[in-house]
Amino acid sequence: MSHYFLVLLIVSASFGSLGCYFQPKITELDSQELNEINEEFPIDGFGYSSDIGILERGQVQANESLYVLLNEMGISQQVIRQVSNELKQSVGFRFLKENQIYYRYRLHNSTPEAHYAPILIIMESNIRFVKVDVTDGILVQASAKPIEIRFRQVEGLIESSLYESLISQGHSAGVGMELSELFAWQIDFFRLYRGDKYRAIYEEFISEGEVVGVGRVLAAEFVHQNRPYQAFYYEDGQQQGYYDAEGNGIQKALLKAPFKYNQRxxxxxxxxxxxxxxxxxxxxxxxxxxxxxxxxxxxxxxxxxxxxxxxxxxxxxxxxxxxxxxxxxxxxxxxxxxxxxxxxxxxxxxxxxxxxxxxxxxxxxxxxxxxxxxxxxNSVTVELPSQESLAVSARDAFFLEVQKYSYLLGQGGLVLATNIDLNDVGKNS
Ligand SMILES: [Zn+2]
CATH class of the missing domain: 2.70.70.10 (Glucose Permease (Domain IIA))
Structure with missing residues (x-):
């Protein structure tokens, strides 16, 4: 249990809303029926229970297309055409890409005619997927796996690179990306020095026991050429961003366009x-x-x-x-x-x-x-760092956060609870 594992939060709803979520067009699952299945079989990340079949992972080969995969599953040409149209219209999906990951359910009692359940899951990222289900009518849906967020803590010394330092400790390289973005205005990450040090508390996304991504860095300290730089994440209804321990915004602004007045x-x-x-x-x-x-x-x-x-x-x-x-x-x-x-x-x-x-x-x-x-x-659509300093009204709440995170950053391997009581934590160390 060294530096990690602070707390588990289940946030299944938040990711579901990321992708466009489409209701089944032709059929709808009977909710009564679904409940019954639910009691007997665990539901997987794609919303199916294990009695359907064994989940098989595949990777799209150069000669494979949507047609090839669906045809292999015994789906008729006419239905495949309808599925293609539906994919295009409702989720904007056109082609399978080479090496794209997909899943099918191999039937427990497969016959020469039917090896797979008529369900194809096409992964668009580690988390997001498109589901094609022609069990009963045509269902095409963009969705996302339920995600858990856990908080992790990392600290390290740069010997060869930040990447090496993170990977050797079992952390994702994504943390390095987040840190370099966070401190981009203070530190040139292409010129780190041997002996530079860092520590951070960040969110890690887990899906079905596997790490699928890195979320936000909540607090971090980077010591570059013996100069410490700190960043604390803060958000309330009015503002969000990264600030130093005094509440000054640490990310400078870039204007959206290089003109004083709006231009077409x-x-x-x-x-x-x-x-x-x-x-x-x-x-x-x-x-x-x-x-x-x-x-x-x-x-x-x-x-x-x-x-x-x-x-x-x-x-x-x-x-x-x-x-x-x-x-x-x-x-x-x-x-x-x-x-x-x-x-x-x-x-x-x-x-x-x-x-x-x-x-x-x-x-x-x-x-x-x-x-x-x-x-x-794309400068018009990209999210740019903003420079705003913390509002005076938010300072008390912010300093409490700083106090909490500073304490935690100083205690590698500390177990953190969501609603942390500083006095309580002191006794644990
Ligand atoms: Zn141009």
């Missing part, structure tokens, strides 16, 4: 865009703003100018590195803002250039790209 989007982030100039399908990994020629373009956040020059099809380009995680690029500029050149530090809102039509373009616009870990992401 002329082309959105789209991996399948048909390029108007090249007349072929080329991913558009940024957002185009149809702003008038000469409109000032501003830095979406503090950072360092890492590029400011004319670069071929991009025209005049400026790139800003905001921290170890976020970078932004501004293309086709008419010209650069005052003092903007490589190596210069800029502040959020500072003018870095002007909208233009340089490079390969059909007209005046700004092409703006936000990169997260060097991958372009």
């Amino acid at each position: 989007i002329s082309s959105s982030f789209n991996y399948n865009r048909f390029h108007p100039v090249l007349k072929q399908r080329i991913p558009h990994t940024g957002t185009d703003y149809a702003a008038p020629l000469g409109t000032p373009v501003i830095a979406v956040g503090d950072g360092e100018i890492i590029e400011s020059r004319y670069r071929g099809v991009n025209g005049n380009i400026v790139q800003i590195q905001h921290n170890g995680m976020y970078k932004t690029a501004y293309l086709h500029l008419n010209g650069f803002g005052p003092g903007i050149k490589k190596g210069v530090q800029v502040k959020q809102g500072q003018v870095i250039g002007y909208v233009g039509r340089t490079g390969r373009v059909t007209g005046v616009h700004l092409h703006y790209t936000l990169y997260k870990n060097n991958d372009p992401v």
